[in-house]
Amino acid sequence: DTGVSQDPRHKITKRGQNVTFRCDPISEHNRLYWYRQTLGQGPEFLTYFQNEAQLEKSRLLSNRFSAERPKGSFSTLEIQRTEQGDSAMYLCASSLADRANEKLFFGSGTQLSVL
C-alpha cells in the first residue's frame, strides 16, 4: 500500500492524558499536513511541514498540541493534557509541493475519543 498511513485508527483516552498519533506520508512527498475534523464539519487545518520544517500553524492550535517531522519523512502529532473538546478525527495528508497543481492525499485518520 503506497498511500498515506495513520496509526492508530482509533484512540480512547481519559481527560488529562497525553496522546500521540503517527502519520507516514507517501514516500516521495515533501509536504505533510495535519487537519482535525468534527462531526458534520469540514476538515480544519492545524499545521503543515515542508520537509522537516514546520512552515505554518493555525492560530486556533492550542499550545497543548505539538507536531514534529524529524527527518522529513513520518510525522507525529502529540496532544498533552487532553480535554473532551479534543475529541475529533485527526487527518494527515501529504503532497508534492507544486505552485499550480498540488494535490493532497489524505489518510483515513485517527479517531480520538476523550472520556
Next chain:
Amino acid sequence: DAKTTQPNSMESNEEEPVHLPCNHSTISGTDYIHWYRQLPSQGPEYVIHGLTSNVNNRMASLAIAEDRKSSTLILHRATLRDAAVYYCILREFGGSQGNLIFGKGTKLSVKP
C-alpha cells in the same frame, strides 16, 4: 482567504448526471478552484481542479463560468459509490499558505 458557497445537500438518481454548484464571487485572478470529496469513514480525496478553462478527468468535469465567480462539478453518471460530501475550495497560486480551507461542503445522496 476567498470564500465559497455550496448547497448543504443534493440528491441524485443512480446513473443520472449530477451538477454540483459552487459560488465564489470574491475569487481573485490567482485563485485555483479545487474540488475534493469525502466518502463515509474516509479522508478527503482529490477530484479535480482548474483555473479558467473547463477541465475533464476520469472522475469528473469542472465547468468554470466565464467571470470565474462560480463553477460546477459534473459527475456524468452517478453511482452509489459517489455518495459523499463534496468540497469546493479556492487555493491561491503559489501563495504563502500551504493549506486548503475546507467549508462544510455539499452532501450528495445517490438513490438506486
